Amino acid sequence: MNQKRIVETTLRVRYAETDAMGVVYHSNYLVWFEVGRGDYFRALGQDYGHWEQRGYALPVAEAHARYHAPARYGDEVAVRTWVEQVRSRSLTLGYEVVRADTRLRLVSGWTRHICMDSQGQACRLPLQMLESLGQS
Amino acid sequence: MNQKRIVETTLRVRYAETDAMGVVYHSNYLVWFEVGRGDYFRALGQDYGHWEQRGYALPVAEAHARYHAPARYGDEVAVRTWVEQVRSRSLTLGYEVVRADTRLRLVSGWTRHICMDSQGQACRLPLQMLESLGQS
Amino acid sequence: MNQKRIVETTLRVRYAETDAMGVVYHSNYLVWFEVGRGDYFRALGQDYGHWEQRGYALPVAEAHARYHAPARYGDEVAVRTWVEQVRSRSLTLGYEVVRADTRLRLVSGWTRHICMDSQGQACRLPLQMLESLGQS
Amino acid sequence: MNQKRIVETTLRVRYAETDAMGVVYHSNYLVWFEVGRGDYFRALGQDYGHWEQRGYALPVAEAHARYHAPARYGDEVAVRTWVEQVRSRSLTLGYEVVRADTRLRLVSGWTRHICMDSQGQACRLPLQMLESLGQS
Numbered sequence: 001m002n003q004k005r006i007v008e009t010t011l012r013v014r015y016a017e018t019d020a021m022g023v024v025y026h027s028n029y030l031v032w033f034e035v036g037r038g039d040y041f042r043a044l045g046q047d048y049g050h051w052e053q054r055g056y057a058l059p060v061a062e063a064h065a066r067y068h069a070p071a072r073y074g075d076e077v078a079v080r081t082w083v084e085q086v087r088s089r090s091l092t093l094g095y096e097v098v099r100a101d102t103r104l105r106l107v108s109g110w111t112r113h114i115c116m117d118s119q120g121q122a123c124r125l126p127l128q129m130l131e132s133l134g135q136s
Numbered sequence: 137m138n139q140k141r142i143v144e145t146t147l148r149v150r151y152a153e154t155d156a157m158g159v160v161y162h163s164n165y166l167v168w169f170e171v172g173r174g175d176y177f178r179a180l181g182q183d184y185g186h187w188e189q190r191g192y193a194l195p196v197a198e199a200h201a202r203y204h205a206p207a208r209y210g211d212e213v214a215v216r217t218w219v220e221q222v223r224s225r226s227l228t229l230g231y232e233v234v235r236a237d238t239r240l241r242l243v244s245g246w247t248r249h250i251c252m253d254s255q256g257q258a259c260r261l262p263l264q265m266l267e268s269l270g271q272s
Numbered sequence: 273m274n275q276k277r278i279v280e281t282t283l284r285v286r287y288a289e290t291d292a293m294g295v296v297y298h299s300n301y302l303v304w305f306e307v308g309r310g311d312y313f314r315a316l317g318q319d320y321g322h323w324e325q326r327g328y329a330l331p332v333a334e335a336h337a338r339y340h341a342p343a344r345y346g347d348e349v350a351v352r353t354w355v356e357q358v359r360s361r362s363l364t365l366g367y368e369v370v371r372a373d374t375r376l377r378l379v380s381g382w383t384r385h386i387c388m389d390s391q392g393q394a395c396r397l398p399l400q401m402l403e404s405l406g407q408s
Numbered sequence: 409m410n411q412k413r414i415v416e417t418t419l420r421v422r423y424a425e426t427d428a429m430g431v432v433y434h435s436n437y438l439v440w441f442e443v444g445r446g447d448y449f450r451a452l453g454q455d456y457g458h459w460e461q462r463g464y465a466l467p468v469a470e471a472h473a474r475y476h477a478p479a480r481y482g483d484e485v486a487v488r489t490w491v492e493q494v495r496s497r498s499l500t501l502g503y504e505v506v507r508a509d510t511r512l513r514l515v516s517g518w519t520r521h522i523c524m525d526s527q528g529q530a531c532r533l534p535l536q537m538l539e540s541l542g543q544s
Contacts, residue, residue, distance in 0.1 A: 027438035154428035166299035
């Protein structure tokens with residue numbers, strides 16, 4: 001993969017996502033990362049829900065976020081998602097949330113996931129997932 | 137208003153919105169109603185955020201939901217929003233959440249809102265809002 | 273049951289639960305109802321989690337809330353929970369959220385639950401649950 | 409400060425906090441960190457809400473979490489909070505979430521906060537806050 005593939009998701013800030021400072025409460029960006037991640041897999045034709053039905057899960061093992069500027073109710077934001085690193089048993093995705101209009105960077109971050117089988121044991125990423133991530 | 141105007145919002149179930157029963161946790165439908173309400177006002181050209189900037193708020197005074205069928209992670213649902221009743225100082229909106237594909241009804245409900253001014257006092261709905269709701 | 277049993281849960285408003293109006297976002301009261309409900313069952317010696325392990329679930333079929341006064345970050349509130357009605361296949365609980373110090377009523381409401389077995393079919397409330405609810 | 413002060417908060421997992429994997433959704437630990445942080449300030453006699461009323465805010469500038477083991481509905485967990493680093497304009501808090509009974513470590517993490525005045529400008533931590541943090 002010479003050039004990283006970036007999948008972009010647009011969403012609008014919900015009132016429920018704001019807090020008493022008048023801005024989006026910080027933990028909600030992890031939820032938006034999850035939305036971006038779902039769209040990333042969907043763009044690969046690898047719906048995450050389908051992986052779950054086949055007995056695989058990709059729980060979050062580590063998460064990080066840096067907050068650069070706030071978002072407010074009604075703002076349209078874009079979540080940009082890409083793959084940072086693929087290993088045999090784990091996967092790291094990178095994210096950037098920007099204002100949809102000005103492209104001002106609001107938050108950047110990453111999540112590291114381990115692959116788990118239906119017995120809840122760490123396992124190798126399934127081959128078909130690796131292939132679609134451009135790694136086989 | 138002989139025929140009620142219905143505004144429809146499509147959204148996809150987030151993993152964060154599910155619970156240990158494997159379905160969308162019931163309080164999240166109130167959040168989806170809020171998303172539908174925001175789109176309803178936006179469709180009227182009456183962005184709710186702009187009303188707040190002018191010193192008005194429409195806090196929820198009462199909310200009701202009936203749960204007919206569950207939604208699951210990744211499902212696409214449509215929130216249908218309409219005005220049930222407009223009074224001088226309050227507003228009731230109705231909602232229906234359906235599966236986007238089969239139109240199966242998942243949840244129905246309503247929220248009643250009172251109008252509050254910048255001093256936090258109940259007040260009349262601003263004339264421009266009444267007009268756009270087809271009530272003047 | 274001549275006199276209704278009321279179980280009281282105290283909790284403190286989290287910043288995450290507030291919104292840009294500076295008060296608790298309305299859907300969070302349904303979550304507090306759920307916390308009150310869990311404590312109600314626990315007070316009966318009928319942990320809800322144990323019922324799930326035995327294959328029963330009590331999904332919310334209907335929910336209602338009336339908002340009387342707002343709560344703010346750091347406020348201590350008490351959720352008061354009681355049984356409104358027990359039927360063979362459903363259960364209605366009532367709730368009142370008050371400020372812990374002044375006992376000012378903030379929100380009142382109820383939730384109606386149906387009993388579901390491990391196949392996802394509506395079923396009778398288990399006898400042991402009925403007994404502990406004082407209904408057998 | 410030769411020995412770090414640790415403030416411990418106990419809370420019970422809400423159904424709303426679980427997800428379709430049957431465990432606590434990962435972003436909720438950031439909310440629990442916030443609860444721990446509030447209790448840390450309260451233990452110092454420095455209620456965070458009071459600082460806000462005086463025009464100061466401590467928004468999250470960066471957050472990190474590592475997930476070691478899952479928590480489930482009804483589990484009692486303890487959030488342990490301490491100060492990692494105090495600088496003139498920022499503050500880093502550390503957290504550990506453990507099972508209340510077995511003390512099994514579930515999640516560890518930290519949040520870095522900047523101090524903001526009522527104009528939304530970065531500012532020095534107020535002297536009284538520094539003092540109570542043992543830094544003056």
